[in-house]
Amino acid sequence: MRVIHVSAECYPMAKAGGLADVVGALPKYQNKMGLQAFVVMPMHRTSYLIHHHWDTVYKGSFSFGNQTIDFTVIKEKANELGFELYCVDINGLLDRTQIYGYDDDDERYLAFQIAVLEWILHSQMPDLIHVHDHHAGLIPFMMQHCFTYKQLSSLRTILTIHNAQYQGCMDWSKAKLLPAYDEWKSGLLEWNHQINSLACALKCVNKVNTVSKNYMLELMNHANGLEHLFQNERNKCTGILNGIDYQVWNPEHDESIQTQYDSSSQEFGKLENKKQLCFQFGFDENLPLFIFIGRLVFEKSADLLAATIETAFEKFGKEFNFLVLGNGESKIESTLTSIHEKCFGYYHSKFEFNEQLSHQMYAGADFLFMPSRVEPCGLNQLYAMRYGTIPMVRNTGGLKDTVIDVEQENGYGITFENVSIDEMVLSIKRALELYKNSPMVNLLRKKMMTINTSWEKRTADYTELYDSVI
Numbered sequence: 001m002r003v004i005h006v007s008a009e010c011y012p013m014a015k016a017g018g019l020a021d022v023v024g025a026l027p028k029y030q031n032k033m034g035l036q037a038f039v040v041m042p043m044h045r046t047s048y049l050i051h052h053h054w055d056t057v058y059k060g061s062f063s064f065g066n067q068t069i070d071f072t073v074i075k076e077k078a079n080e081l082g083f084e085l086y087c088v089d090i091n092g093l094l095d096r097t098q099i100y101g102y103d104d105d106d107e108r109y110l111a112f113q114i115a116v117l118e119w120i121l122h123s124q125m126p127d128l129i130h131v132h133d134h135h136a137g138l139i140p141f142m143m144q145h146c147f148t149y150k151q152l153s154s155l156r157t158i159l160t161i162h163n164a165q166y167q168g169c170m171d172w173s174k175a176k177l178l179p180a181y182d183e184w185k186s187g188l189l190e191w192n193h194q195i196n197s198l199a200c201a202l203k204c205v206n207k208v209n210t211v212s213k214n215y216m217l218e219l220m221n222h223a224n225g226l227e228h229l230f231q232n233e234r235n236k237c238t239g240i241l242n243g244i245d246y247q248v249w250n251p252e253h254d255e256s257i258q259t260q261y262d263s264s265s266q267e268f269g270k271l272e273n274k275k276q277l278c279f280q281f282g283f284d285e286n287l288p289l290f291i292f293i294g295r296l297v298f299e300k301s302a303d304l305l306a307a308t309i310e311t312a313f314e315k316f317g318k319e320f321n322f323l324v325l326g327n328g329e330s331k332i333e334s335t336l337t338s339i340h341e342k343c344f345g346y347y348h349s350k351f352e353f354n355e356q357l358s359h360q361m362y363a364g365a366d367f368l369f370m371p372s373r374v375e376p377c378g379l380n381q382l383y384a385m386r387y388g389t390i391p392m393v394r395n396t397g398g399l400k401d402t403v404i405d406v407e408q409e410n411g412y413g414i415t416f417e418n419v420s421i422d423e424m425v426l427s428i429k430r431a432l433e434l435y436k437n438s439p440m441v442n443l444l445r446k447k448m449m450t451i452n453t454s455w456e457k458r459t460a461d462y463t464e465l466y467d468s469v470i
């Protein structure tokens with residue numbers, strides 16, 4: 001079976017969040033299982049692009065409103081990722097350093113999707129097109145209802161939703177950029193008087209999955225306006241939990257960390273990594289170390305982080321260290337900066353995307369704090385567990401499916417229900433108490449490190465989903 005994954009991100013070529021990790025791992029494991037899976041994405045101007053060699057495999061053009069757009073498809077030459085990686089280049093639209101955040105993102109991703117279909121139409125056809133999130137969400141509609149792509153209309157399609165908060169909504173005036181389509185079907189493009197790419201994908205694909213079962217249940221009631229649509233389409237919806245790439249996330253062989261370790265040497269290994277990390281940030285290595293890694297946005301409850309840390313220091317004294325890594329909204333960054341002085345020596349925040357430092361933090365920390373308001377799956381808690389770092393999570397989305405509270409049978413983490421400073425501070429209190437019981441901490445670390453969260457385990461669920469539509 002030949003499967004094309006269409007995505008805005010793919011690790012290591014370009015990453016803004018967990019989407020990249022999933023699209024950079026799933027096809028690799030699918031190929032190992034005998035499928036022929038590959039990825040197509042925009043040719044963002046990243047350092048991976050610059051440092052690798054590429055072959056041009058296709059050149060084409062299409063009409064885009066009253067313009068003609070030329071595009072090129074290139075392929076990574078060394079084929080070193082475990083899957084073929086194709087990138088679409090469109091001068092003036094996709095030749096940017098960032099993945100998102102431009103005023104013309106609607107036009108950029110519309111043109112990307114049309115180019116992908118043009119390329120598929122004129123090259124070897126796959127058996128299945130797997131689109132990820134709204135940036136690829138209009139592809140199923142175009143395949144079925146744009147006259148030029150009639151030949152593709154019988155290909156099967158799957159949509160994976162990594163985050164339903166973002167839906168790719170645009171004004172109806174953008175419809176003129178689409179290739180000519182059957183006007184009788186324009187209702188499929190619409191939700192709430194706008195073109196809504198995610199809603200359109202939901203209506204047009206053969207099957208939909210989100211990245212955890214619990215998040216799919218939540219979407220039936222809260223989906224940023226799409227809940228009725230999820231209810232209508234519930235028969236084709238399912239949840240498949242993400243895995244993590246054990247080749248990238250493995251403390252036994254991780255070259256980004258100072259001391260490698262496994263579940264039997266974790267006590268020594270984690271301590272060595274902690275010492276190194278504490279030295280780097282001027283922390284006392286004898287105190288418990290909490291970390292937060294992620295985008296500094298409302299969805300991740302990053303707006304409450306500074307107040308939570310400050311309150312916990314006030315209530316419990318300078319009994320712990322807290323390190324924050326991530327970037328996002330400048331307002332949130334400034335609240336996190338504002339507590340630097342007060343918490344000096346015990347707290348630090350670094351506003352950047354730093355893959356290597358994140359590995360060192362998972363290895364050296366005692367607790368990962370993840371109070372997300374919305375978390376479709378969450379990968380960070382899985383990385384933390386793999387590195388023996390105790391997850392402290394809000395009971396939502398995929399966090400609920402992957403973290404069991406230590407008070408429950410087979411538990412290993414700390415969970416809480418509500419996004420409130422009080423509950424978050426209380427979870428820190430529970431962690432501080434747990435930390436004093438080092439035999440228990442060791443036991444929990446060992447337990448977490450041996451839980452199988454690999455893609456090998458999850459890939460079979462995707463194969464089953466594909467089989468159900470082919």
Ligand code: GLC
Pocket residue numbers: 017018019022162163211242375376377378379398
């Ligand atoms: C998004 C979600 C996250 C999920 C990831 C990969 O980033 O916010 O929860 O794990 O996609 O599916």
